Amino acid sequence: MNQEQMDFVKNGKGFIAALDQSGGSTPKALALYGVSEDQYSSEEEMYDLIHEMRTRVMTAPSFNSDSIIGAILFEQTMDRKVEGHYTPDYLWQKKGVAPFLKVDKGLADEENGVQLMKPMPNLDDLLNRANERNIFGTKMRSVIKEANAEGIKKVVEQQFEVGKQILAAGLVPILEPEVDINSTDKEQSEKILKEEMLKQLDSLNEDQNVMIKITIPTENNYYKEMIDHPRVVRVVALSGGYKRDDANEKLAANNGLIASFSRALSEGVNANQTDEEFNTMLENSIKGIYEASIT
Structure with missing residues (x-):
């Protein structure tokens, strides 16, 4: 684990850019960027x-450590290059931004009001590759749709079980x-989720430090106990489908919670924009998200 990156992620001012579609x-994501499906004919072209879109974002002047502390990458992005450097190295060496990797393989079918992560039989191999590529941490997503106590407990148990496997590989799991x-019962789901998360956090050893990415809570500052927990490096929030202005407003009302936005970050940028138009739009987006993240 890179201690300089750990100190920066834990104490830095800013947010995490999610570039892991x-x-x-x-x-x-391409359609929102102005690239329709008839503009490519294979998965490789896609x-x-x-x-190209991610490269344009990462190389933009405003995409740097003044506002951004980390960026979450898709597996293919980790193995591709930006300006002659593997993407994780470009992010850290040229931009001062810590690289993370999305490691989950998608969601299982809904059961008990939740979607667990699909099995990850090759996770150890992926974590080895992540270390070779100088990745700092990882991210993996489950979804809670109903306030089902049994389902939410399984989600949290699975997240921590896999999280410990990631910690053992020397990486920091989100x-x-x-x-x-x-x-319809979001607030009740959040109550059950917080209880289960705190139980698991309390059971971690002193050397098992994790990050958490959650939906912005219905009640402001509801996750303060997790933000302040000694085993938590940082708590970040997804935009979850909210428009950027709405997400920023909700985020700003939660002290210590920082953004990890994807769609909200790239909202308004377009493949057909000139570099000046693109960079101005992205700069304004980054500025708004940053300001909402430092409350």
Whole structure:
């Protein structure tokens, strides 16, 4: 583990950029960027285009450690290059931004009101590759759709079980038990989730430090106990489908909670914009998210 990166991620001012769209979410991300499905004819071409988009974001002047402390990458992005450097090395050496890797393989079918992560039989191999590529931490997502105590308990147990495997590999896991913003009992789900998360956090050893990525809570500052927990490096929030202005407003009302936005970060940027237009739009986006993250 890179201690300089750990100190920066734990204490730095800013947010984490989520650049980890993969598989089924890639066409949607490209469409929002102004690239329609008729502009590519294979998966390879699709991933080339999404890497071009990510490269344009990462190389923008405003994308740097003044506002951004980390960036979450898709597995393919980790193995591709930006300006002649492997992406993780480019982020840290050229931008001062700590690189993270999305490691989950998607969601299982809904059961007990939740979607667990699909099995990850090759996780150890992926973690070895992540270390070779100088990745700092990882991220993995589950989804909670209903306030089902049994389902939420399984989500949290799975997140921590896999998280310990990641810690053993020398990486810092971001545990992401997302609560669906459209859930009719979102607040009750958050109550059960916090109880289960604190139980698991209290059981960790002193050398087992994790990050947490959650949906912005219904009640402001509801996750303060997790933010202040000695085993938690940082708690970050996903935009969850909220428009950027709404997400920023909700985030700013939660002290110590910082952003890890994907769609909200790239909202408004377009493949057809000039570099000046693109960079100005991204700079304004980064500024707004940063300001909401330092409250």
